[in-house]
Amino acid sequence: MRGLRSRKLPLKQEQDIMETYGPTVYGPLQDQFRSTAQAANVKAAVKLLAACQDDQTTFDGESNGVFTESFIELFRKAATRKKNAPELIDAIRERYYYPRPNFFEYGAIIPSFDAAFPFQIDIPDAAVVKGSRKPDLKPTPAGRNLTKEEEWDEVKVKRNAQLLVTWKVPPAKDIDPGKDIDILEKGADYLVLEMKTTPHEHSWSAAHALRQSLLAAGLEAVVEPIMSVSPAQDKRATREGDANNPDYIREWPPAMGEAAIGWHLGDAHSQLAKATAEVRATPGAHVRIAHLDTGYIAGHPALPENLDLQRQRNFVSKENPDLAQDKPESGQDGHGLGTVVLLAGGKVTKTQTFGEYEGYIGGAPVATVVPCRISESVVIMNDRTFAEAIDYAIGEGCEVVSMSMAGKPSQRMARAVNRAYEAGIVVVSAASNCWYKGTGALLPKCVLFPAAFERVIAATGAMYDHKPYDVDFLREGSERAISTQYMQGSWGPASRMTRALAGYTPNTPWASSVHPFVRSGGGTSSATPQVAATAALYIARHRNEMEQKGYYDEGKKWMKVEAVRHALFTSAAKGNVFADWKKYYGNGIIRAWDALQVPVAEPSTLVQSPSAESTWWGIVEIVGSFFKRRKLFRSTTPVPPEEALAAELLHLLQTDPQFYELFSRIDLSNPVEIEATIGQPGFRDKVLASPYASSWLKEAMMM
Structure with missing residues (x-):
């Protein structure tokens, strides 16, 4: 239920099923429908909106899949029904970090269909066809492509998440990160990774997920984001250097x-x-x-x-x-x-x-x-x-x-x-x-x-x-x-x-x-x-x-x-x-x-100023202690360390605009004020509603 579980069969069960039924059931079915690709000859206008890329596996959300839940939340907003298919998939990509939602189109080019809400039934001028498009089978690049000249009201800085992995015991052999992860830097006891399909706003989700994956492989490490990005410093939003x-x-x-x-x-x-x-x-x-x-x-x-x-x-x-x-x-x-x-x-x-x-x-x-x-x-x-x-x-x-x-x-x-x-x-x-x-x-x-x-x-x-x-x-x-x-x-x-x-x-x-x-x-x-x-x-x-x-x-x-x-x-x-x-x-x-x-x-x-580390770690300890008493840590399943969730929560206050007013007035040196704030039902509800909060953090807010 944390947005990081898939309904895909475990590998061992998949292998057992294929060994038992592959030759007699699945093989003949595949042979029956295996033929030359016909996509180029399709006369209809085809638009595929999918939860993940062809080589990825999607995840569960709270009640539905993460893709379906994103659709449900978006459809509650009237403005969503004015979006065309590319705009809609972009909006979904803002709501979860991985896997990367897929958009694929081919066939007839119908201008009214291209401009319309893709689930509209009665589209005017649907019979007007202006050519055709061949399917683009090249891999979709990670991240949205936004021009430098975007309008002010659409300024969004798109950066991939970067994570620092610090090994408690370095692995005996090199780790293959896969095609969605780049190794930016490597040391004796650490890796710096770029998550190519993860926007920086969701760095903590990626950090928690990666740590859990490493634990499942028998590798223990501290995984944390190393980069914060400020859209407010973007060129289009300042006069610094406006030549x-x-x-x-x-x-x-x-x-x-x-x-x-x-x-x-x-x-x-x-x-x-x-x-x-x-x-x-x-x-x-x-x-x-x-x-x-x-x-x-x-x-x-x-x-x-x-x-x-x-x-x-x-x-x-x-x-x-x-x-x-x-x-x-x-x-x-x-x-x-x-x-x-x-x-x-x-x-x-x-x-x-x-x-x-x-x-x-x-x-x-x-x-x-x-x-x-x-x-x-x-x-x-x-x-x-x-x-x-x-x-x-x-x-x-x-x-x-x-x-x-x-x-x-x-x-x-x-x-x-x-x-x-x-x-x-x-x-x-x-x-x-x-x-x-x-x-x-x-x-x-x-x-x-x-x-x-x-x-x-x-x-x-x-x-x-x-x-x-x-x-x-x-x-x-x-x-x-x-x-x-x-x-x-x-x-x-x-x-x-x-x-x-x-x-x-x-x-x-x-x-x-x-x-x-x-x-x-x-x-x-x-x-x-x-x-x-x-x-x-x-x-x-x-x-x-x-x-x-x-x-x-x-x-x-x-x-x-x-x-x-x-x-x-x-x-x-x-x-x-x-x-x-x-x-x-x-x-x-x-x-x-x-x-x-x-x-x-x-x-x-002269009086020595308080240690910066103790100041920051003191805040993390207070919040972490709060989490330690919550439902998540009473379960027997592996969970992120409470200090990692505490650090994520404090970063969330600087990431999600709904918390800006609170972060601008809260006294981070006052443990009583901090604990009283995060214990309020209204605060919990905001975290649960935040598209930037990891599912782990949301669960940690529950009693």
Whole structure:
């Protein structure tokens, strides 16, 4: 009943039946009807909608097969009866991940039948035939084929699930994954797999199913997703790198004529230009930053002067590990380029900035920057590449990490954050963005991970006028057309804002591959490198004092992180620029030069932040303990570990829009609140209704 069982006969019974009845019953029947294929001569218009591909086996649902149940749910919606056959099969493919529903057509081409609901009986003009189509017998490629130019209201990012399999005891021989699974990476005790017929939304279903299959084969392993995908970061939903729109986004301040490119660096805003000048005047000042993003685009005139190409590293599977370059056609027009230039970009001329600005464009151009490509698109947050890049940054002596990406938490992500913190690295991560209109609520309106860990600085957004980067503070009377203007910054709840700090966005300069710059950089992607640059300048300016206080000694390096955060937080602009600063900014808006004037904090005043791993694992333990008392774990059949189901549930809150409002306000550090929430009948009913929840999780919610 978990959507993972088939009515197919067990192999042993099938073999016994064929041995007994094959020669006398099935063989003669097959011979009687075995003839040359006649599909090409069929005059009718044939459309096959089936539960699986020819070489797959379908599964049971709760009461019917998963395919039939999908039909039943869809037919309850009036809009379904307006879909033609391809649209209907696409809708079903959104409802379950495996096997892949099949659509096959051949025979007469009847335009009215092609456009109509396939189960309509009386179709007008059904006698009008416009040719014929031969059956396409080629294998159907996995995943839907959506063009890059889809309409806004149909934006869907289609990525296959990727799973990490960690062996408890490595198998004695290689595993044949079959044709539906690709092995992306292989180590002594692990595999990284891509599930070619499984969309990323159903990664946990695939993980549970794969673990059960391995157990049945006598292999014990931990199987978990490694990738989260954000449709809200897709190219069609942001103005980051929109080279065809070089002007300011008129809905948000500033507007054309109010400011020049580079406004965010000035004394009235981040003070980064003034702070950089002071660090340049400091003898021996230096600092190294790891930039985790999609990489850089070679040849841009504003690339950092100290971009460390010797240390560049690419962590994306099947790419050159020694080349961290992005491509202009990547779908983000160089997200990594835009953020690395804001972080430490070099000198630009007025001819490159519409005649508006001349000078250093980056927040910390004195810093050395190590480019790390951890994803081919900002859409994707892969905790494996994140963890590997963090370890690389530690090994290369980086002291700041800047990452304008966000995703779903994992124990691996948390451990990487802990390693960075204990190595004295200040990690700055985007709080995330969300959308208030358009395709619907894309992403929860809150701080996501790793920014939500207390050992990370969460970068939120403040605008030109120091008001929050939030729809409530849009320009009065501005026109709102469905477009990228519907993006806003994320913040809150209060429990996730204790280590937050705001940088300036939107309408910051954004390095482009068409124009040298556009004026419409946006999202917390723009704010993050400014916060990271402020941290880097403080380290470069106060390195000697921190060394004298022992903050570079083993076992005390975390004190450097806390000392830097103390300076940035205490110097930040607060009520003097915006009354409700704590709600939206946590600790205020960066003031880089003011931060440099803050003395290095004494060891006795510094308090170690809670472990990211214990924070995440504590949440998982609470939820897992709840599941352990449910019906599922009273059965004798094999079930996924309770901690795996707990992690799936927490990911579900960030995947299914019906939970976004809840996830945006719940205190993840409060076990009483968490258990009370997940124990409510209304919450249970939402999980049971969610198309993203695995059948295992649904069963675990039952008493």
